[in-house]
Amino acid sequence: MSDLQRLLKESWTLVEEQQDRLAGYFYARIFLRNPAVRDMFPMTMDVQRSRLLGAIVTAIQAVDDPERFDEYLRGLGRDHRKFQVVPEHYEVVGKALLDSLRTFARDQWTYEYDQAWRDAYDVIARKMLAGAESDCNPAWWHAEVMSHERRSRDIAVLTVRPIQQLEYRAGQYISMESPAHHPRVWRTYSVANAPRANGTMDFHVRAVGVGWLSGALVRRVTKGDMLRLAAPMGSMVLDRRSTRDIVFLAGGTGLSPIKALLDELTSFNRTRWVHLFFGARDRQDLYDLPYLQTLAEAYPWLSIVPVCSHDRGWGGEEGTVAEAAARYGPWRDHDFFVSGSPAMVKTSLRALAQMQVPHGRIRYDAFNDH
Numbered sequence: 001m002s003d004l005q006r007l008l009k010e011s012w013t014l015v016e017e018q019q020d021r022l023a024g025y026f027y028a029r030i031f032l033r034n035p036a037v038r039d040m041f042p043m044t045m046d047v048q049r050s051r052l053l054g055a056i057v058t059a060i061q062a063v064d065d066p067e068r069f070d071e072y073l074r075g076l077g078r079d080h081r082k083f084q085v086v087p088e089h090y091e092v093v094g095k096a097l098l099d100s101l102r103t104f105a106r107d108q109w110t111y112e113y114d115q116a117w118r119d120a121y122d123v124i125a126r127k128m129l130a131g132a133e134s135d136c137n138p139a140w141w142h143a144e145v146m147s148h149e150r151r152s153r154d155i156a157v158l159t160v161r162p163i164q165q166l167e168y169r170a171g172q173y174i175s176m177e178s179p180a181h182h183p184r185v186w187r188t189y190s191v192a193n194a195p196r197a198n199g200t201m202d203f204h205v206r207a208v209g210v211g212w213l214s215g216a217l218v219r220r221v222t223k224g225d226m227l228r229l230a231a232p233m234g235s236m237v238l239d240r241r242s243t244r245d246i247v248f249l250a251g252g253t254g255l256s257p258i259k260a261l262l263d264e265l266t267s268f269n270r271t272r273w274v275h276l277f278f279g280a281r282d283r284q285d286l287y288d289l290p291y292l293q294t295l296a297e298a299y300p301w302l303s304i305v306p307v308c309s310h311d312r313g314w315g316g317e318e319g320t321v322a323e324a325a326a327r328y329g330p331w332r333d334h335d336f337f338v339s340g341s342p343a344m345v346k347t348s349l350r351a352l353a354q355m356q357v358p359h360g361r362i363r364y365d366a367f368n369d370h
């Protein structure tokens, strides 16, 4: 851990337990200083659900080496154009962040901590702004829902068509908003197909708990509705120069980007063996299995292993996807792609480390839920 990261983590522990109050103070500082900023956030905004403060703290603490995260931060900056963020807002937010930290850490706050947060925030903000400035695409795309299909109680597959062309790569994700249901509530979803000539995009959405957008996308959105989409992001794309065989680990709707990558592979692959371990709690949640099996019959290089973690009487592989994959190894010379909930991604990365898969060969974009 670098000195900078140590200072950031150490100083956050001083205020961590007061997070909710700190968040309230943080937003109050922003909105007092620039009342127009309030209109950029969801209408009913409670502090526990608010995403900005948590996102900044996570980004700052994770970004030990901002150069490594260059592409992510530039993408995030491009993506922030959907909120209509301008450079002045970064100053307001940065100041509110520092004021809040100082206020809540009180006399334990030191000059070193202050400098560390300012430096980290400035580097991140600069990279995000550079990403936004260099982007000549629209800040968002209007898209029509062409079809909406319920695949299980909680899962729907939507096909949408952006009105203007939206370029992306298989494996990437984009943000989505349903202005008719939840204005200004944006969440990220992976595109489930490689780019098509007619521009349509598929999304696999699972409605989670009392979640705002996923519930609306699964249960309320219908054919003909208009959604808004924002800039594609994510690094889970195929390296076409690699000759290594591939292992995909997908949990639940984490299948979505993997399906897009399979779609791309079917257009050129002849030589790389591809193994997909697709896991869910029970059979019902293996919602796309029939399609995957048809694909495996058509392409001899593809094998599919379905896995259930909690399904009595299921005759197939049991446990987590990573446990199932370990039974089929060794996999030391393969490229890995991991996609699913944060818990699934974390467990899989740990298992892959035990299997001695080099970290540099693993691609993932965790489905975090802040």
Ligand SMILES: Cc1cc2nc3c(=O)[nH]c(=O)nc-3n(C[C@H](O)[C@H](O)[C@H](O)COP(=O)(O)OP(=O)(O)OC[C@H]3O[C@@H](n4cnc5c(N)ncnc54)[C@H](O)[C@@H]3O)c2cc1C
Binding pocket: 046, 048, 049, 173, 187, 188, 189, 190, 191, 204, 205, 206, 207, 208, 209, 210, 211, 212, 213, 214, 215, 253, 254, 256, 257, 365, 366, 367, 368, 369, 370
């Ligand atoms: C890179 C990436 C790709 C993704 N791709 C996909 C995908 O392809 N398909 C997919 O389905 N999802 C995907 N996700 C997840 C998706 O972005 C959303 O997080 C998910 O749909 C939940 O959004 P929501 O608005 O419905 O829930 P939110 O309103 O954000 O709530 C999230 C969770 O927190 C709980 N919660 C939050 N606040 C409260 C509160 N005040 N009281 C009680 N409970 C609360 C909710 O019950 C819920 O479980 C992806 C995420 C990432 C980061």
Ligand code: HEM
Binding pocket: 037, 040, 041, 042, 049, 050, 051, 052, 055, 056, 059, 060, 076, 079, 080, 083, 085, 089, 090, 091, 093, 121, 124, 125, 128, 175, 184, 185, 186, 187, 370
């Ligand atoms: C270091 C700077 C920043 C970082 C790392 C950051 C990061 C993020 C991330 C990761 C999200 C959640 C993902 C999403 O919903 O797309 C988010 C949400 C958001 N950000 Fe930023 N952001 C920064 C600065 C700003 C600034 C300056 C503004 C302008 C006011 C802003 C406005 C928003 C808004 C409105 C949301 C949605 C909040 C919600 O849905 O509750 N962000 N930010």
